[in-house]
Structures are given as structure tokens and as C-alpha cells.
Amino acid sequence: MMLIPCPWCGPRNETEFHYGGQADVPYPAEPQELSDVEWARFLFYRANPKGLFSERWNHQAGCRRWFTVRRDTTTNEIFQDDSHEAVTR
Amino acid sequence: MPRTPGADLPDHPDWLWNSPEPKHSYDVVIVGGGGHGLATAYYLAVNHGITNMAVLESGWLAGGNMARNTTIIRSNYLWDESAGLYEHAMKLWEGLEDELDYPLLFSQRGVLNLAHSLQDVRDSKRRVGANRLNGIDAEWLDADQVAEICPILNTSEDLRYPVMGATWQPRAGIAKHDHVAWGFARALDRMGVDLVQNCQVTGFDRIGDRITGVRTTRGDIAAGKVALAAAGSTSVLTDELGLALPIQSHPLQALVSELLEPVHPTVVMSNAVHVYVSQAHKGELVLGAGIDAYNSYGQRGAFHTIERELTAAVELFPMFSRAHVLRTWAGVVDVTPDASAIMGLTPFENLYVNCGWGTGGFKATPGVGWCYAHTIAHDEPHPLNAPFNLDRFATGALVDEHGAAGVAH
Ligand SMILES: Cc1cc2nc3c(=O)[nH]c(=O)nc-3n(C[C@H](O)[C@H](O)[C@H](O)COP(=O)(O)OP(=O)(O)OC[C@H]3O[C@@H](n4cnc5c(N)ncnc54)[C@H](O)[C@@H]3O)c2cc1C
Ligand SMILES: [Zn+2]
Numbered sequence: 001m002m003l004i005p006c007p008w009c010g011p012r013n014e015t016e017f018h019y020g021g022q023a024d025v026p027y028p029a030e031p032q033e034l035s036d037v038e039w040a041r042f043l044f045y046r047a048n049p050k051g052l053f054s055e056r057w058n059h060q061a062g063c064r065r066w067f068t069v070r071r072d073t074t075t076n077e078i079f080q081d082d083s084h085e086a087v088t089r
Numbered sequence: 090m091p092r093t094p095g096a097d098l099p100d101h102p103d104w105l106w107n108s109p110e111p112k113h114s115y116d117v118v119i120v121g122g123g124g125h126g127l128a129t130a131y132y133l134a135v136n137h138g139i140t141n142m143a144v145l146e147s148g149w150l151a152g153g154n155m156a157r158n159t160t161i162i163r164s165n166y167l168w169d170e171s172a173g174l175y176e177h178a179m180k181l182w183e184g185l186e187d188e189l190d191y192p193l194l195f196s197q198r199g200v201l202n203l204a205h206s207l208q209d210v211r212d213s214k215r216r217v218g219a220n221r222l223n224g225i226d227a228e229w230l231d232a233d234q235v236a237e238i239c240p241i242l243n244t245s246e247d248l249r250y251p252v253m254g255a256t257w258q259p260r261a262g263i264a265k266h267d268h269v270a271w272g273f274a275r276a277l278d279r280m281g282v283d284l285v286q287n288c289q290v291t292g293f294d295r296i297g298d299r300i301t302g303v304r305t306t307r308g309d310i311a312a313g314k315v316a317l318a319a320a321g322s323t324s325v326l327t328d329e330l331g332l333a334l335p336i337q338s339h340p341l342q343a344l345v346s347e348l349l350e351p352v353h354p355t356v357v358m359s360n361a362v363h364v365y366v367s368q369a370h371k372g373e374l375v376l377g378a379g380i381d382a383y384n385s386y387g388q389r390g391a392f393h394t395i396e397r398e399l400t401a402a403v404e405l406f407p408m409f410s411r412a413h414v415l416r417t418w419a420g421v422v423d424v425t426p427d428a429s430a431i432m433g434l435t436p437f438e439n440l441y442v443n444c445g446w447g448t449g450g451f452k453a454t455p456g457v458g459w460c461y462a463h464t465i466a467h468d469e470p471h472p473l474n475a476p477f478n479l480d481r482f483a484t485g486a487l488v489d490e491h492g493a494a495g496v497a498h
Contacts, residue, residue, distance in 0.1 A: 001391045002383075015393050019382040021337070040483040044335040044426045048324035050386045073338075074386045 002076055006059045007067050020056030022046040023068040050074060105271050106150070106278035111285045111307050115143045117465060118303055118312035120290045120326065122146030123155040124266070124451060125443055126318035127273035127284075128458025129465070134280045136459070137466035142282050145305060147289035147322075151270030154320050155451070157420035159343050159377045161356055161365065162452040163200045163261035165220050165227050170476040170488045171429065172223035177473055178456025179225075179260060185455055191272030193264045194370050198355050200261035201235060201242075203405075205250040205361040212492055213256045220258075228257045239355055241406055248404060250362050261356060263367050269454060290319075292329045299438040316441040316465050321386065321421030323444040332435060335482050336423040336445050339380040340390035344417040348372035352408070360492075364401040366409075374412055376402055380422060380448065390419045422447045427481075429488040432457070432474040433464055441465050442479070 002014040028034055028042055047053070053073050058066050070079040117133060119126045122144045133139045146152075162182060164175035186193050204213045213229060220227035235255045236244040244252045274284055285307070294302040294309065302311040319326055321338045349372050358365035363378045378398035381390040395417055403410045425431060425445040430453070432443045443461045446453065456473070463471035470478065481487055 001393055014391060021384070036483045036485075040335075041333070044482045045333050046335075046337060048334075048337050048384060049328070050322070050325050050338075053384060055384070071383075073384050076385070076387060 002078070004057055005069065005078060006057075006062060006065075008063045008065060009059060012059070012062060016059060016061040018058040018060040020058055020066065023054040023056050052079075105275040106284050108286055109283045111143060111145070111283065111288060111305070111310055113308075114302075114311035115283070116141040116313045117316065118142070118310060118314070119144045119316045119318055120303065121153075121318035121320065121322075122150045122274075122284060122286065123153045123318065123320055124151065124270055124273075124454040125320070125446070125457045125461070126316075127151065127270055127277065128454050129316060129318060129443070129461045130277050130282055130458075131273045132458045132462035133466060134277065134282060136462055139466065140281050143310070144277070144282065144284050145288045145290055145303070145310075146284070146286045147306075149286050150274055150284060151267065154341075154420040154422060155266055155270050157341075157343065157418055158266055158451040159365065159367070159375050160263045160266050160369075160451060161200065161261070161358070161367065162195075162264060163258050163356075164225055164452070165200070165202070165216065165256060165258045165261065166490055167216050167219050167492055168488050168490065169219075169223060171490055172220065172225055173473045174456050174460065174477070175453060176223065176225050177459065178453045181455035181459060182264070183260075185269075185272075189272035189276055191268065191275060193268045193272060195262065195264040196370070197260050197262040198367075199238070199257060199259045200356040200358060201230070201239060201255040201257055203235070203255045203357065203359040203361070204253050205359065206253070209361055210253050213254065216492070217256050220256075226258055226260050228259075230255050230257050239353070239357060241352055241408055242357060243405055243407055252405075263356060263369070265370070266451060273458075290326060293440075295330075295437070298436065300440040312439075314439045314441065314465055316443070316461065318443050318461070320444065320446065320450070321423045323423055323442070325386075327442070330437065330440075332437070334431065334442070334444065334479070336425055336431070337384055338386055338421050338423055339383070340385045340387060340419040341377070341380045341422040341448050342390040342394055342417055342419040343375065343377040344395060345369070345373035345375050345415050346409075346412040347415045349374065349412065353406075357405070359401065359405065362401040362404065364398040364405070366402055366406065373415065374409065380424065381419075386421050388419050388421055424448070427487040428490045430457075430477050431479055432461060432477040433470045433479065434468070435479070 164179040292304040353368035431445040460471040460474040
């Protein structure tokens with residue numbers, strides 16, 4: 001079980017969180033303009049790195065806020081993402 | 090004279106395959122020596138006459154998901170595309186022991202997929218109908234009929250999620266995963282195919298968009314064709330080429346109990362309370378459930394995932410409360426958005442991809458080998474794997490098997 005650092009509640013058990021996958025995937029600015037291939041990219045394709053990964057977590061059983069961490073996908077080591085203020089505005 | 094412990098053990102059996110040095114060049118190089126890589130090499134040799142070929146494996150042969158899965162084999166998937174591929178695999182399973190002349194402990198003891206709600210019942214009956222139209226053995230059973238087949242299952246009405254019935258595929262079952270890999274490996278070795286272990290592919294040689302070979306931890310190897318069969322590690326390889334794939338790698342765990350007397354006659358799976366259980370030939374109860382939620386290449390998961398599936402198992406099988414967890418482990422599974430595999434050509438000439446089998450590719454092993462070998466030999470997908478192309482994510486022709494594959498197996 002991972003201890004996940006919620007920026008507001010501190011480190012809490014993984015069971016309190018909901019996983020949100022890759023961080024920083026913006027909704028397309030002009031969705032009508034996208035080709036099918038571009039739309040598929042937005043819907044279905046996410047980075048899948050072995051190593052450092054910026055990802056979203058929601059503190060579902062706590063403050064219910066979303067935040068971003070960087071985690072190593074082989075060791076589960078977590079690094080607080082210094083951009084969390086920006087992404088939770 | 091005191092006896093050395095173990096001195097009277099039998100000799101080590103003959104090796105089933107050699108471990109040759111890689112050559113500088115092959116007609117076909119297969120990346121990944123799991124079940125899919127081995128089966129593909131086998132059918133390339135047997136069906137298409139290609140033997141100047143190597144299977145390159147970064148670790149030891151079949152030590153990835155092939156060594157870690159819970160060996161459930163079935164073909165009762167909903168959509169025609171899946172039914173075609175999985176049923177083709179099932180037919181091959183039915184002759185595979187003879188074909189490889191090797192004991193696979195393939196046991197068609199049937200599978201029950203439980204229904205716990207009215208919606209489950211409707212979906213299950215629909216799937217039974219679809220299966221039958223595709224010539225696949227399937228029946229709908231009510232709770233009493235389920236109890237007849239599997240008496241240790243709690244079919245009383247006082248469960249939180251009572252068993253309202255189940256689908257039944259009598260030809261489904263289990264096989265001994267290691268033996269399947271070893272049977273293919275032995276046959277390949279005899280046909281002169283190189284099985285190269287401790288050989289990690291780290292990159293590709295290319296001229297423009299044409300792949301001409303692989304770079305490995307044991308030197309560069311030229312190849313007429315390169316076929317990926319690296320399961321959970323596929324993205325690491327395709328990232329080298331800037332080829333994006335819609336897969337996410339997750340831990341999938343399984344566990345066994347101590348050896349017990351035979352008590353469990355079949356395979357039981359439940360999507361709703363999420364657990365699946367069979368009993369191996371040796372006697373261990375073999376249990377599994379869903380992936381751990383986060384992306385990972387770590388081959389380990391969290392204990393709360395195990396705890397949740399055991400809660401479900403004990404609810405369904407009260408007598409299991411006396412069993413013990415002997416061992417847990419995890420593999421890295423490559424999950425796709427529609428819970429179906431990706432198999433076919435790539436934007437690169439002479440590069441082929443087979444991945445995205447996620448939590449359920451063991452059952453498909455001989456079918457994958459057959460169809461992927463065809464794809465590689467003819468540079469064109471076999472009709473059975475044509476629907477599983479990469480383009481479907483853009484065209485929208487998804488093969489959504491979340492209903493039939495929603496439980497990991
Ligand atoms: C816990 C668990 C339970 C499962 N239960 C079932 C089940 O009951 N029924 C079912 O049908 N399926 C099940 N599966 C899924 C099934 O195991 C997989 O879909 C299937 O094994 C994948 O194909 P494979 O055997 O070729 O994979 P693997 O055995 O993982 O083979 C891939 C190989 O590629 C190698 N490799 C990776 N990268 C490189 C590289 N760069 N260079 C060289 N080699 C490389 C790896 O070392 C590995 O040996 C389960 C999986 C797990 C983890
Ligand atoms: Zn919080």
C-alpha cells in the first residue's frame with residue numbers, strides 16, 4: 001500500500017484515493033477541428049513510461065481534491081509535484 | 090555413513106531447450122519469450138516454414154506473465170470478433186497436447202461466470218445467445234443448477250450479492266502454464282529456432298520507416314522482420330520509435346493457498362464481487378481479481394487488493410475461510426481502452442505488434458501464435474486478427490469486451 005502525499009491532508013493510505021492517470025492532458029481547445037486520428041489521441045492514448053510519471057490522484061475519502069504527483073512506476077517512489085497549486089486552481 | 094541430504098534425488102532431467110549465442114542475423118526476430126512469442130515462433134516454423142529465427146527474451150524464458158497467470162481458458166466472449174479469435178484458440182488447445190507431444194495438463198472442467206443482479210442476468214443471457222450463434226458452447230444456469238455443478242459455492246439467498254445464476258461453458262478450463270511454454274520451447278529448439286535468454290532488446294535499427302534489426306544487450310542483430318511480443322513492456326520498446334500505443338501497464342496480482350484435497354470441481358468467476366477461483370492439479374486454490382489502479386512496471390501490487398478479493402472469495406466459498414494464503418505475486422499487464430488486444434501491422438515496414446492482451450491473454454496463446462505468424466509471414470493480418478488493428482481507435486470500430494473481460498483472468 002502506498003502512502004500518497006495529499007497537498008492538503010498530508011500522507012494518507014492509497015485506499016483513500018482514486019487514480020486519475022496521466023497529468024496535463026488538456027481538453028482540446030477546438031474539438032470540432034480535430035481529425036479522427038487527433039480525437040483518438042486525446043481519448044485513448046496516454047503516456048506509459050517506465051520511470052518518472054506525472055499523474056493525477058483524487059483524495060476521494062478525504063478532502064476530495066485533485067492533485068498531481070510524480071511517481072516512479074518501477075519503485076513507486078513519489079515526488080511531490082511543485083506544480084500542484086497551478087493544477088488545482 | 091551419513092547420507093547427504095538430497096543425494097538420492099533423481100538426476101536433473103534433460104534440458105528441454107539449448108541456450109545458444111545469438112547470431113548476427115535472422116529472417117525473423119521475435120521480441121519476448123512469453124507464451125505469445127513462443128507460440129508465434131512455433132506456427133511461423135510449422136505453418137510457414139520459417140526457422141532462421143530467434144526469440145529474444147530479456148529475462149528467463151516465460152518468466153513474465155506466462156509464469157504468473159491463473160491459467161483460465163475460455164472462449165465465451167460477447168462480440169463476433171472476439172469469439173472468432175478465442176474459439177480458434179480453444180480448438181487449438183483441444184489438440185495441442187498431441188501436437189506438441191508434451192503434457193499440458195489441459196483440463197476442460199468448465200467455467201461458471203456468476204450473475205449477482207438482474208442486470209447481470211440479462212447481460213449473461215445475452216452473452217449466452219451471442220456465444221451460441223457463434224457456435225460456442227454456452228448455457229444459462231439458475232442458482233440450483235449452479236449448486237449442482239459446484240456444491241461448495243454458497244448459492245443461498247442471504248448473501249449480500251446472491252448468486253442468481255451463471256453462464257456455463259463446459260469446454261472451458263485450465264492448463265499448466267509453464268508446461269505450455271516448455272512444450273513450445275522444446276518443439277522450437279528441435280526445429281533449430283534460437284531461444285536466446287538474458288537478451289534485452291534496447292532499440293531498433295532502421296532505414297527511414299523500414300526496420301532492419303534490433304539492438305540488444307548482447308549486440309546488434311539484423312532481422313528481415315521484427316515481431317513484438319513483449320506484453321506489459323511493449324510501450325518501452327515502441328517509445329524508442331516514437332510509436333504511441335493506447336496501452337497502460339498495470340500490476341495484476343494472483344495468489345495461491347496451501348495444497349488442499351480436491352474440493353473445487355470447476356472454475357468460478359464473478360465480475361460483480363470480483364474474484365475468480367480454480368483449484369490447480371497439485372491442490373492449491375488459485376485466486377485472482379482486478380488490476381491495481383495505478384500504472385506500474387513493478388511486478389508487485391498492494392495487499393488491500395488481495396484483501397478485497399479474499400473477502401469476496403470467502404463470501405462465495407465459506408469453506409475457504411479455513412485456507413491460508415501461501416504466496417502472492419504480480420505481473421505487469423498491458424491494458425487497452427476497449428479490453429481487447431492490438432495485433433497486426435504498424436506504421437513501420439517489417440515491424441509487427443501484438444500487445445494489449447492485458448489480464449486475459451493466456452487463453453489465447455495458441456490462437457495468437459497462429460494468427461500473428463500469419464500476419465508476419467504474409468505481411469497482412471489473418472482474417473481473425475484483422476479487427477484487432479491499431480486503426481480501430483481512430484475509426485471507432487472498437488471491440489468492447491468490458492462485459493466479458495471486465496474480470497481479470
Ligand atoms: C496475475 C495474472 C493472472 C492472469 N490470469 C490469466 C488467466 O487466468 N487467463 C488468461 O487468459 N490470461 C491471464 N493473464 C494474462 C496473461 O498472462 C497474459 O495476457 C499473457 O501471458 C501475455 O502474453 P505472454 O505470455 O507473451 O506475456 P509474457 O509472459 O509477459 O511475455 C512477454 C515477455 O517479453 C519479455 N520482454 C519484455 N521486454 C523485452 C525486451 N525489451 N527485450 C526482450 N524481451 C522482453 C518479458 O521478459 C516477457 O518474458 C493473467 C496475467 C496475470 C499477471
Ligand atoms: Zn486531501
